[in-house]
Amino acid sequence: MHFKNRVQLGSNAFENKNNEFYLRGKKLLGIGLFDKKSTEYFMHLVLDAMKYRKENHIIRPDMINMLMEPRGMLKRDKLKSHNRDFETAVSLLCLIAHEVVENPDVQEKLLQEIQDVDRNLDGKPLTYDVIRKMPLQWTGFLKTGQKLEIRKSDAIWIPALGTHRDPQYYVNPKKFDLERFGKENKDNKRPFTYLPFGLGDRNCIGR
Numbered sequence: 072m073h074f075k076n077r078v079q080l081g082s083n084a085f086e087n088k089n090n091e092f093y094l095r096g097k098k099l100l101g102i103g104l105f106d107k108k109s110t111e112y113f114m115h116l117v118l119d120a121m122k123y124r125k126e127n128h129i130i131r132p133d134m135i136n137m138l139m140e141p142r143g144m145l146k147r148d149k150l151k152s153h154n155r156d157f158e159t160a161v162s163l164l165c166l167i168a169h170e171v172v173e174n175p176d177v178q179e180k181l182l183q184e185i186q187d188v189d190r191n192l193d194g195k196p197l198t199y200d201v202i203r204k205m206p207l208q209w210t211g212f213l214k215t216g217q218k219l220e221i222r223k224s225d226a227i228w229i230p231a232l233g234t235h236r237d238p239q240y241y242v243n244p245k246k247f248d249l250e251r252f253g254k255e256n257k258d259n260k261r262p263f264t265y266l267p268f269g270l271g272d273r274n275c276i277g278r
Contacts, residue, residue, distance in 0.1 A: 159275075170247040177247060231266040240264040 121139050123129070130136060171178050188201065221227065236244040240261055241251060250256065252265075268275040 174247045177249060229266065234264055234266060237264075 117135060117138070120135055124131075124135070124139065171181060188197075192201070234240065238244055241264075251260075263270060
């Protein structure tokens, strides 16, 4: 954390983690670090899993196995594979955050829905089932459409961006409008006009 304003008040938490500006700012904003006991629990959980796998020669394509790789010995292709696992989710979250900031009306509605859910929880923990029942959720189309003959060696190109921005399918397509994906508009959408994850048996597993 580095801060420097117009009156040349400077603070660098990387050089001095106990400087007064950082500590008071953390207290003022309510920023807390992870609970020590919880951190130690998960740390020992991972270390025990690594020890067990090493002793029993277990190899699995997951994050724990990546941690077990010798530092500096991880192959480039494996690194790219792990990056692909997280890059799409991170990019999507960044894009959503940007669009929410650029559209105050959407930001206000999102805040209202979060506050409504918080009131309904009445102190209870947020669960996946609660998120699943929130009004805005993606609805896909699994209906078959017009028959199309595809011959051997034919190349197929589906312009997803062009489809997503086609006024024929979406009113004001360049507008950030989450309502177009709501339940009330489900029946107004044409099948296969929304392709962020592809379609069919080989669609993106991130879906």
